[in-house]
Amino acid sequence: MRAGGTRTGASPLLALPALGLFALFALAPMVVVAVLSFTHYNGISSPTSAGLANWSRFLHDPTTHHAIWVSLEVMALSWVFQTPVCLLLGVFLAGRQRYRALLATIFFVPLLFSAAAIAVTWKNLLDPNFGLLANLTHRLDLDWFPLDWLGNPSRALYTVVFIISWQFVPFHTLLYQAGARQIPLSIYEAAQIDGAGRLKQFRYITLPLLRNTIVTSSTLIIVGSLTYFDLVFIVTGGGPGFATRILPLDMYVNGFERADMGYASAISLVLVAAGRGRSLVLIRVTGFGRFRSAYEGA
DSSP: OOTTSOOOSOOGGGGHHHHHHHIIIIIHHHHHHHHHTTEEOOSSSOOEEOTTHHHHHHHHOHHHHHHHHHHHHHHHHHHHHHHHHHHHHHHHHTSOOHHHHHHHHHHTGGGGSOHHHHHHHHHHHTOTTTSHHHHHHHHTTOTTSOOOTTTOHHHHHHHHHHHHHHHHHHHHHHHHHHHHHTSOHHHHHHHHHTTOOHHHHIIIIIHHHTHHHHHHHHHHHHHHGGGOOHHHHHHTTTOSTTTTOOHHHHHHIIIIISOOHHHHHHHHHHHHHHHHHHHHHHHHHHTGGGOOOOSTTO
């Protein structure tokens, strides 16, 4: 504030272009989808009013309910697998040794690939007849080792979660690596003088100071689990049966394979609401909005 009460700084008008683009490419499509959720629409002919029929179907459709449950399983399993792996890898790669830099280069390779390329690669690797795993099992005479990882309903979901984690572990590892490198070395040196070993340093220094990063990574994993579509679609197509049919895939099947855009629009609104709701719950539970930097010089 200048003398006399004159406000200084950037004008709020500078945000208008960004707000305009957001309204055009985010809010306007959502309004259209909301309207379509109350119609019968096959994507070709004109929409006709359906009232609450699509929403009533959503409340009573067992296939969609199963897809919601599978999505929750993917979310939980992804978080349980990725968080400890990424945390440990990130802290390890935060070291300045040359061999760790080499390992970091290898670990980050999946970040260079598209989801479609990763899906096709893993689908071929896990082929029970001609895949690399099948060939190795045959050469090593390991006939007892299971090969049908994508065709078995009891194993397909875990296999898909592993492939998803393989794709995103490098990204979250990078977050933890950046966070760990911001922790002042003087804190560890003081802990060493007091006799604290590596485990105690990790528990009482690294973990508390990485709290912000843990919350950020967890939010991205949990909310991002609603966007897994292309990889699951290519690897399993939602099968075998409905074992890996997540909610985004259920939306695609209803909208494009069954030409029921009205019901697919209702599912998409639920996905948006679920993503927004999870974000708000995480922010409220963790107190993320009140976080402050705990790093040196902040």
